[in-house]
Structures are given as structure tokens and as C-alpha cells.
Amino acid sequence: MIRVAIIGATGYTASESLAILLRHKEVKVTYLTALPEECGPIAAIFPSLRGRIDLPVEPLDLDKAVDRADVVLCCLPHKVSMGMVPKLLGAGLKVVDFSADYRLRDVRVYESFYKVPHTDPENLKRAAFGLPELFRPTIVGKDLVANPGCYPTCAALGLAPLVREGLIRLDKIVVNMVSGVSGAGRRANLTFHFPEMNENYFAYSVGTHRHMPEIEQILSDVAGRPVTVLFQPHVAPFTRGMMGSIYADPIRPIQQKELDDLYAETYRNEPFVRLPGGPPTISAIAGTNFCDVWATTAKGKVIVFSALDNLVKGAAGQAVQNMNILFGLDESLGLL
Amino acid sequence: MIRVAIIGATGYTASESLAILLRHKEVKVTYLTALPEECGPIAAIFPSLRGRIDLPVEPLDLDKAVDRADVVLCCLPHKVSMGMVPKLLGAGLKVVDFSADYRLRDVRVYESFYKVPHTDPENLKRAAFGLPELFRPTIVGKDLVANPGCYPTCAALGLAPLVREGLIRLDKIVVNMVSGVSGAGRRANLTFHFPEMNENYFAYSVGTHRHMPEIEQILSDVAGRPVTVLFQPHVAPFTRGMMGSIYADPIRPIQQKELDDLYAETYRNEPFVRLPGGPPTISAIAGTNFCDVWATTAKGKVIVFSALDNLVKGAAGQAVQNMNILFGLDESLGLL
Amino acid sequence: MIRVAIIGATGYTASESLAILLRHKEVKVTYLTALPEECGPIAAIFPSLRGRIDLPVEPLDLDKAVDRADVVLCCLPHKVSMGMVPKLLGAGLKVVDFSADYRLRDVRVYESFYKVPHTDPENLKRAAFGLPELFRPTIVGKDLVANPGCYPTCAALGLAPLVREGLIRLDKIVVNMVSGVSGAGRRANLTFHFPEMNENYFAYSVGTHRHMPEIEQILSDVAGRPVTVLFQPHVAPFTRGMMGSIYADPIRPIQQKELDDLYAETYRNEPFVRLPGGPPTISAIAGTNFCDVWATTAKGKVIVFSALDNLVKGAAGQAVQNMNILFGLDESLGLL
């Protein structure tokens, strides 16, 4: 049994991780931590977990973490995370980090988008970027995995085949995305107060979202040369899931069959990328670790639709997938 | 033109009042106030009002209120309101007060449920209880109207005919109610954070809701003897509207026709009480000043369904109805 | 491995059963059937199941059912079900039936509420009523289980302790319930068209709902004497889950501690009844096989709140629980 600790256990990605791990037959959750003022029985924080687990959420004690766990799912926010991760690694724990702190290789880009100095460039260099479908070999054997952002995972799985094959212009990609509200986190805010968000929809972070450089880094890695995207997120009144509607300029005419074959070939052995053969829906991926992708053409553009659950394949599910890789387990354990 | 000020202009009842008053041909909104830190252009606070009104929201200045307005819609919370209302009345303004401060005649009941001392018993005695369908004659000519609570309005309009006629036991009434989330006000709170409230539903304030004594006061006034109710509120994932499902014990067998005739007779001349002849729906009353009521019998009980929009007939609409009465206008101006 | 067939595989209870069975380690789904015009790949009918199972949905062939399966989850509507079940039983299959056809012992009550003649009274006599928490011993060893209705399960688990102990009057119980829209089934209907049902809420089947006699039968069995309830259902704009707010008259004063102890004792060994110690919420039970119950007192009444997911503990989850009992498995397999 692999023993798992969750640090920062009071947010949505933590509760989703717990729900997944409780169904994972090779794993036992042994330690849950949070800020002292947020601690208590897990059932008081997440009533849906009552009767399924009775661990308390405790203030973090590094010795206890080392004593009780083999691996940590670190669900802290950016900046806080890079203060904690070196200690966890130093104590010999493996870490899957949910924050942005170990995702962007270029510290200057990180500092420009996140507005804080990067305080752990050493571990940043050792971190694997945990998007298994694109970078699996680089994850194996690591002790620190940067779990990707939800938007970047969704956009990259949709675009990777086209970018890798060089079928589209790499400087003209528009990534229009729509997310459910759980992406905003579990913290009260007037914008997401039910009467404000219900029956509402809007764009945000126009031209400035922090996931833009992350999408570009992934796709540039896949392409082997620089890719630039215009990423525009929106929020819609549902709780889980996100979809990208991605518009790109093909470098030559492409037939539907060529697209279908390319995606089928690329994702042939991937258990978590599905090809529905038409527009994906949020309801088909909600609560699952699947990313549903469809590429087509219209009016001289390539359009790619890509959908996943921001809390699962976009966070907790992908983290468990990465954890499974770190421990040499079947990658889909707990996730199907 | 009657000049109206709204004090406490940043909540849902204020924005709803504005939306109504902008369609009221005998009225002009002239002054909007809020706490200094919440002030600004009204369109920045309520974007839906952009292009319809361009008054600023200003910190309250009593002289300005007196100078600019004839009547105040006082949308302050309880306790704060009774600190302000005496000044407004003293300056010669008429006041429709949205808080609970002038609703409960018995100061001890108020203090027991609201947990604060009542600081303005003098004006409490002068206040009219602004439920026109039941107490119209007592509102005419007053300068202070206590605008009733949403739940009490809904429950009382549903029960009044039965209570007045003595057709049900007065000590065994169960008032089960379900409200939309706007009833919780325009203040962020984890309970009403979209991902928490969406796809959710629950009971609250079990046995202790502050509207319970208000319902009992109204019905006791109607009955001419004490009425006790068990009032149990719930919240469901829609923004506007509320419905009561009310269960009572008839003192003798009652036929549907007798109920239909009684309600038709009671509300014959009321423009804002509708009798759909079957279960009302929230969608039929949302955004309107109507209260839809249907009484029937089943398994030896009388069941009454009563539905209204908590922000309109349960707050802003009823306030305008009361204001129309104070100024001798057609009671339905601005409301149909 | 127990081999399971699902007959009537295109509705919500069938897809929920599939989702549960795919996580059940002692079971294999081997056969799915539907009306010929609704057949096809399961992923075309339920896109969320793509990549998890690739059985086709086929027109029913009894020989195939016998050949491939040990047990049938029969998800047909009432009346249709009692035409099919005798054949399945006759062929030696065990059956968990989701319809109402084998729930009501008194054929006249069935015929009065369902408006069709009962055509299989023989098997009705053999059927177990599959509410394990109340009737477990009578389920063991049977080959036909009538899976209870969602409302009856929810109401009965909430009321059983009080009824069994004789703590409340048995002729004055008001069961006010609110359900999500999936309870209406997977069939388009203007009432449940999104723009009609969204932001809406209403009562239906006033005094006439078919689950009323089922609730009474269960509680009468528990009490050992006749119980009558007024059951009033409502529908609210969420997809899954239901809650009862139940009002009863205690026969003597009851303290909270007595209630708490009674419920704790009653459900001490039940894995699927939770006692949150306060008002339950739909979000805590959605997607789970739990029923959350809280009893309290107010204004001389006992109030019981009981919540469950209508598709899980109210249908597919309870069916799997019953199936586990039929095969002598751990009752919670696949359900935690």
C-alpha cells in the first residue's frame, strides 16, 4: 500500500483527490493537513466524505508527514507551495505539486505572470511536467512532478497532434475556453456568489491569464519551436468541466479523414483521451479523467474542441495518474 | 413627481427597487446612498442599470436627503435601520423601511429573535405594517411603513382566508417554505458560493427563523386570536422566488369549491393576488409583484401553496405598493 | 464473477447502474437491452461511458439473457416490467426489478394507483421488498427483489425509528419532499425543458402520488399497525438528489438526546445511513448511496430531514445493494 498525504486539504482539488484515492486499491490516505484555523474532522469540511474516511485534518507537522506517508499531493496555492516542497523533498517524500510553482521552466516568465520571486529554482530544474500523454518518459523515476494547469492540459491535448505534425501556423492560434465555476476555487467571492454567477457568463483575464505561457511552453516543447497562442478564458454557470474551442490556420488544406487518422494514431494507446468523432460535451467528461477531443475544419480554419473535467483530468485525476507513474503502477488505477 | 431616495443602495432589494421605480411614471429617483466604501457610479455597482440611470451612490447626508426627496426606501439591515429611521422621520420624510425593526409590535419578541435591544419603540408604535391586502386601511396616511418580510407575506397571503374564517386549527399549522438564493442577500459567503449552492438544497434555521414570530403576528391579527405556526425555511438553487407548502388541520370537512369560493371572494379586488386554480410555479411569479395562491385538501389536511418573488412582492414591489398608498396613487403604478 | 444483464438500458437508472457496476470487482456486465429503435453502441446513448465499456445495447432475446447473465437489473417501466419478469424468473434468472410492479402487496391498491390490472400476482407474492436497512432478512435467498421507490426509501429511512418506537402519531404525518429533475426520467417533456424548469420549482401530484401507498405500506410494516401519511412531492432545479422535510406529532415530549440516541442505535451497523447531526444537504449525498438523516423537534412537532440520491440509494445503488445480498456478497461492494 502506498501511503498518501494531502497538504492543503480544504480545497476542491483536495476533496476530489480524496474521492479518487478512496477508490484506489493500492493506496491509503494517511495524513491530511491545512492551516490551523481550517482544521477539523474531514466530514465537517466535506460532508460528502462522511462515512467514507475519518481522518482529521491537522496542522502540518513535517515529521508526521515523513512518518506516515510515501508521497504528498501538495494542494497549496502558488508561492506557498514552493516554500513547502523543498522541505518535503528534503525529507525524502515524493511530491505531486498542484500549484504553478514548478511548471514554467523560465523563471522570468514565472515571475512576470505570478508577480512573485521564484524561491526554489533548484527543484524547478528537477521537476517533471506531469502531462503523461505528451511527456510520459520524463515523469518516470522523478520525485517531483508539477501537475499541469487545467486549461493547459485541455488546450495541449487538443492541439498537440496538429502542432507536432506542423499542420497549422504556430503563431496564430486562438484558444477560446469556457470553464465551470469550481475552477475559481473554494473561497467565497461576490463574483461567484450564487445569485451573481447563476444565469451569468463572461470573459476574464483578457490577454493576461497565467495559463497562457504554460500552454505556449507545452506546445513549443511538442513542436520543437516557438508556439504563440491567444488564450481567452470564460466562466459559465456549471460547476465542473471546461471546453476549448480552438481556431487555427492550416498550412495546407486538410481533409477530415486526415485529421481523424492523425488523432486516432496519436492517442491510440491513451486510456484517458477519447475521440467522440463529433463535438464533445461537458456532461460526457464531468466526473471522469477523460479528455474528449474532436478536430475538424470549417471556412478555411481548423477547429479543435477539447473537453475535460477541471477537477479530475485538469487536477486531481491527473495527479493520481502521475502518482501511479511515479510508483510504477498501472496508470489508470483509481481513475476508471 | 414624487422624489424618492434609496438608503442602502447596494443590495438586491435596492437594485430591484430601482428597476421598478425606473418604470414608475409618477416617481423620480433622486438620491442613492451607501456606506462610504461602497459608493460609486450606480452602473459600477449594478451593471444592468447602465444607460438607464446615472445617479451616483453617495455617503448619506441627511440634509441632502431632505432636500432632494419626499420619501425614503430604507434598505438598511435590521438594527442599523432603527438608528436611521428616527432621523428621517424627524426631518419630515416619509419612510418605507425594509428591515425587521418596525415589524414586530412586541419589543420583547423582537429582542429575543434579533438579539439586540430595540432603540426606537416610539416610532415602532406609529409604524404601519405594510401588507396592503390584509391591512390596507392602517397604511393610509402613515409616514412610516414597515415593509413585511418575504416569507411572512407569502405565508400570510396563503393562510389569511382560512384563518379569518376559522376553518383550520390555529395551533397546528406547518409552513414549509423554499426560497431562492437572492434571499440570502448580496454578500459573499461560502454556503452560497456557486459551486456549493449549485445542485444543492437544504433546510436552515430549524425552529428558530426570525420570520416565525412575524408570521404569527400577522395571522393572529387576522384571526383575532393567537395563531402559532411551525415555519421551516429551505433554500434551493434558483435566484428569485419562494414558495410555501402549508399544511393545516381543518376543523371540519371542506370541499374544493368552498375553498375556491373563499379565496376568490377574499382576493376579488386585489390586483396582486392571483388564483391559478392549481399548484403555482416559481417561474410564473419571478420578476412580478404577484402572489399566486392555491388551496386544496388531501388526506384530511388542507394544503395551501403560495408563491411570490422574494425581491418584488416580498420586498421592493411591496415597498412601492406601500409608497403608492402613502401618496394616494394607484396602488399598482410601476408594478404591472 | 457474477454476470449482470440490464434490461431497459437507456434510462437514467440504467446508466447509473452501469457506472456503479463498472466499479464493482465481483461483477461483470454482459448484456444490455432496449427497444429495437433505441439500440446501438452504449457510447452513443451515454457518451460518458465511452472508453469504459463497449457492449452494444441490443433488442432483448431471452435466450441470450439466460446464456449470458446470472442476474437481471430490470429497468423497465411499471406494467411493462410485470410482462417481462415472469419470463426472466422462469428462465432461472435472479431479478432486481426497478418498477413499481412488485412493491405493493395489495393488488387493489396497485390497480387503483397505477390504473392497470396486475398481471403477475403470483410473483408479487414471492417478491422481497428491497429496502435492506428495514427488511434485510426477508431479502436473503430470494430470486425476485422489488427495488423500492426513491421517495419511499427516503421517507421510510427518516421515519422508521420513530414509527417503530411508537413515538409519533401514526395518522398525522406530513411528508413534504423535494426532488431533482432526473426523477422525471430521460424523456423530453415541455415541463422539464431546460428554459421551463431552470429557475423554477413547483409541487405536483397533489394528494395523488403513487409513492404514497408505498410509503404507507413500509411504515405500516415497521409499525405493525396502519400508518397514514400525507406525501407531497415537489421538483426543484437540480439534477440529482431528494430531501424529505417530515413533520409529525410526538405522542409525548421528546428531547434531542433521545432522538439522537434512537437514530444512532437504529442505524449503528448500517453503512449507508449517515447521521450528520444537523440538516442534511443534497450536495453531501449526490452521487453516493448514502441516506443522511436528522431528527429534531420544534414548536411541539418532530421534524425529520432525510436526503438521498434518487438515482443511487433511490434506485441503482439500492439495486446493487440488493444484488449483493442475493449473492451473499459484502453489501457495500461497488457502493463506497
Place this chain on the structure above:
Amino acid sequence: MIRVAIIGATGYTASESLAILLRHKEVKVTYLTALPEECGPIAAIFPSLRGRIDLPVEPLDLDKAVDRADVVLCCLPHKVSMGMVPKLLGAGLKVVDFSADYRLRDVRVYESFYKVPHTDPENLKRAAFGLPELFRPTIVGKDLVANPGCYPTCAALGLAPLVREGLIRLDKIVVNMVSGVSGAGRRANLTFHFPEMNENYFAYSVGTHRHMPEIEQILSDVAGRPVTVLFQPHVAPFTRGMMGSIYADPIRPIQQKELDDLYAETYRNEPFVRLPGGPPTISAIAGTNFCDVWATTAKGKVIVFSALDNLVKGAAGQAVQNMNILFGLDESLGLL
């Protein structure tokens, strides 16, 4: 008083028209028609209108229409409409037509997208295209107005300033739009069944939506040369409103101030186009006749956000605006 008939009075655009006209002081609704099987009291069809109007919905009788009305809001579907409109015009009535039948000047384009022969090319030539902000002078004095589609109105008001000034490439415009579900009409359909559409979101009509040529026609008229767009609609789980996120390639660098000035200048005198100066929201325009527009730049693209209520500015509100123009009334009567 202008007397208005509504033909096809059982859909959402008709009920929205009624709600608007009931607040319009120069107008009286005098005649409502529908298919015989859909007729009845208006309050039975639209319960929210009970107590506000008591006209019956009757089968159409052309003589009655002529006798009772000066103008017809024709809310029939495409194809049906062009069978009716010639008769209405022939009888001397003015017509605002909600269907697509008189919008596309090129009959071949119409026939290619709507898959039916156009049977009334004569009146098509006489019809004004009723988008007042862009084509007001051509509407004045007409007797037939083709009320534009919701998506085309929204896209065109967002793009018109850029297209007219030639600031963007006219062959590379991506119009990504998201609509509420009322756009699908008031007809039950499994796709829009509440449990299917709730918590869902998806793209549809990929590359083929009928509003694509309408958007191109409007923008080509504005530009004075051919404009091509890739229009991609999506549906999200809210009832009213739609938003375009429009991506275009500027022909030269553009500063925010230039954009702000251009839009301010273009819409300076327009009561129904608002410029919030940042991303618009659906909640700000829901229930209003406003279109909220914001243009900005990011990553070398121009992005325009444009939002309106599909039932108001996208249908009934714009129809009343057009009707006001036909009768020489203040264009905003009934709409503010």
C-alpha cells in the same frame, strides 16, 4: 393607440413580445393566434401573464387580423412565415417578421442554408433588414421588416465599427458565440431536457449554422465589400442571453484608446448599445434591450466581446424597436 397582433403566439419570442408590449404606452395587443391545437387562454400557455392580459389565443382568421390590428408581429418559423406574410401585407397590415425568410437577399443562399425553396421573392425585395443601429434609414416607411437573428445582431453590433473603418482583415474573422437555451425554442427535445442540459455545455452546427450567411451579409453591407466569418455557436446552461467572443486580425497596430474612441463615436446616439469599458456579462443584459460591447487587443489580435439578450435585443425587443420606427414613435418606447 397602435393595435398589435401576434401570430404564432405560443413561443418564447411571442411571450417576450407580450411582456414588452404590456409596458408600451402607445400600443394595445388586440389579437393572438396559434395553431388550433395550441390555442386557449393566454394564462394557460404563459402563466406569468395571468392577471396582466386576458386575450385568448385563437386560430388565425385573416379577416379578424385585419379588423383588429394595424401591425403584426409574425413569430412563425421560417418557411411557414413566407406563406403567411404575403397575405398579411396584401391585407394592408404592416409586418415585423421574426423568421429568417426575409433576411437573406440572395435567394440561393437562403435555399442552400434553409433547404427549402423561397416562395416569396417579391416581398423579400421590399423587406427592410431591421437592425436599426446599422440600417435605420432603410427601415423608415417600410411595411415589412425582417427582424434579424439573435447571433447576427450580436456579432454585427460588435464588429461593425471595425469593419466599417477597415481596421481588420475581412476574411479571417472568428465569431465564437455562446447562447442560453431559450434560443432553442419552446419545444421539448432530449438535448435540452433539464437533466441533459443542466451542468452541460457544447458546440453545435459546426461550420454550418444558418446565421453565418446572415452575419456575412450584414458585415459586407457595412464594409461595402465581401466579408467572410467563421461563426461557431455553443449553448450553455442559462436561459437568456448570448455573448460573442470575436477574434480578428488588425491590419495595423491599434491602441486601446483608438478602439474606445471609435466605438464611442459609432454608438454615441444609440440608446441600446452600451460600452461598459471592459468584458460584458450576461447578467447585465438579461431581460434588457441593450447590447453591451467591448473591443480590445491581445497578442496581436483584436478581440471584441458583444452581449445581448437573445429574446429581447435578439428578437422581441428589436421587433418592438422596429415597430416603433415604422410608426414614427420614439424608438425606445416600451424598451427602457
